[in-house]
Amino acid sequence: MGAWSMQGLGETREPGVGRPSATQRRLVFEHTVEGLFRFSLSSRLSAQAWQALRGAGIDLSKPLLPAYSDEAWKRGLEVAVADLYPLLPREEAWRQLGHEVVNGMTHTLMGRAMVGVARLLGPLRMLRRLNNTLRSADNYVEARITELSPTACEVGLNEVLEQPSYYQGFLEACVLLAGGQRVRTQVVSREGRGALLHVEWEE
Incomplete structure (x- = not known):
């Protein structure tokens, strides 16, 4: 996909692990759905939303x-x-939802284990393992990381669901969980179905 032709992105995929093939279904796993809709949002959605x-x-x-x-x-x-x-601007609404999906996953069995690891690793080493986090949520989103400094990275994603601000919120929440402070993200560019995001934080 387009994001994979972006220049300067460091490779973080493990050998033999890639995106779904053309015939493989793109799937989101149970605990991702559970975290967002059963834990994070269950008491906040309207009856119309449930329907x-x-x-x-x-x-x-x-x-x-x-x-x-x-x-x-x-x-x-x-x-x-x-x-x-x-009432929120659309981009801000999707960014907030990105926070919610991460916060919800921390209440799942798998998510609690991931939080413990993230806090031990800290933000930078956690981002180096971002593909592990993404692969635990679904089978089609992948990231490439370019380290810019001990407190800043560029993250190339092959798929952003047409809403890169959702992944801004996702990355912000992940870095916060790993101990980063005053996290800031920015969409650097869009290409195909993917995007290049900048993320930085304070320790």
């Missing part, structure tokens, strides 16, 4: 599926943004 989520393919009145299609996940995120942040 819209069912229509999108995420029925929270039933046991969660092992995985959901990326289309269902994207529709679910759009429902949450419209329901929770109707």
Whole structure:
């Protein structure tokens, strides 16, 4: 995809681990859905939003599926943004949702383990392992990291769901969990379905 032709991005993928093939379904895993909709947002969504989520393919009145299609996940995120942040500018609303998905995942079994590791590693080493975090959430988003300084990186993502500000919030929340302070992010460029983001923090 486009993001992978960006220049200057350091490779962080493990050998043999890549994006889904053309015939492989793009999936978001159960604990990602659980973290956002069962933990982070369960008491804040309206009845209309719960109904819209069912229509999108995420029925929270039933046991969660092992995985959901990326289309269902994207529709679910759009429902949450419209329901929770109707008065915010769209980019800020998606950035807030990026925070929510990380905060929700910290309440899941897998997320609690990841938080412990992130706090031990600190922001920079946590970002070096960003692909591990992304692969635990779904099977199609990948990152390449360029270290600019001990407190700044560029993050190239192959997929941003047409909403790079969502991943701004995601990265901000991850760095905060790892102990970073006063985290700032910026969209540097867009290319294809991906984007290049700048993230910096204070220790």
